[in-house]
Amino acid sequence: MSLKSLKSQLRGPSLGLFAALCVCLVLNLGALFFSFRVLTRGLQSY
Numbered sequence: 001m002s003l004k005s006l007k008s009q010l011r012g013p014s015l016g017l018f019a020a021l022c023v024c025l026v027l028n029l030g031a032l033f034f035s036f037r038v039l040t041r042g043l044q045s046y
Helices: 003-045
Strands: none
Touching: none
16 A cells, blocks of 8 residues: 555545534634623623
């Protein structure tokens, strides 16, 4: 098995994993930002 075929085989799963990681990161950032906004809004209303 040559190195080139190994690289092309690895590209698919690793790309999917990378995409999933990016989506997870974006969702975490969004949740963090949203909770922070709710917190600040709650503090302002008091």
